[in-house]
Amino acid sequence: MPKRRNIIILILLMLVFIVNQIIERMGVSILFLYSYLDDLLAVPITLGIYHIFISHIRNNSNYFLSPSIIIICVIGFIFHFEILMPSLSNKYIADIWDPVMYILGGVFYALILNQNLLFKLRFRLEKG
Numbered sequence: 001m002p003k004r005r006n007i008i009i010l011i012l013l014m015l016v017f018i019v020n021q022i023i024e025r026m027g028v029s030i031l032f033l034y035s036y037l038d039d040l041l042a043v044p045i046t047l048g049i050y051h052i053f054i055s056h057i058r059n060n061s062n063y064f065l066s067p068s069i070i071i072i073c074v075i076g077f078i079f080h081f082e083i084l085m086p087s088l089s090n091k092y093i094a095d096i097w098d099p100v101m102y103i104l105g106g107v108f109y110a111l112i113l114n115q116n117l118l119f120k121l122r123f124r125l126e127k128g
Helices: 004-025 031-058 067-088 097-113 115-127
Strands: none
Touching: 004 031, 004 097, 031 067, 031 097, 067 097
């Protein structure tokens, strides 16, 4: 199971998402939040839940997601929501800033929630 701190951060991210959805449903539109907050939170929430699930299945609290999994997730979100869905439905609009938000969410996940990966990379660099 991931560290308690990471689970608390993940819960806070999900609460921010839920509050943002409630605010949107109430008709309040804060441009940046309305347009980009969901995209920014999508990757860390998705990978955080995936991380908990895989750590539990493997029974390994030191498990971390490899950079390739994080990159594949980011590319998957970009492809699905910025290329595929806009070509299938007028409801979805491709926007240059959405991929930036997915990438920033992936970086946030890698640096903040996937700390065992950072430790391993740091160890490799120090070891030479």
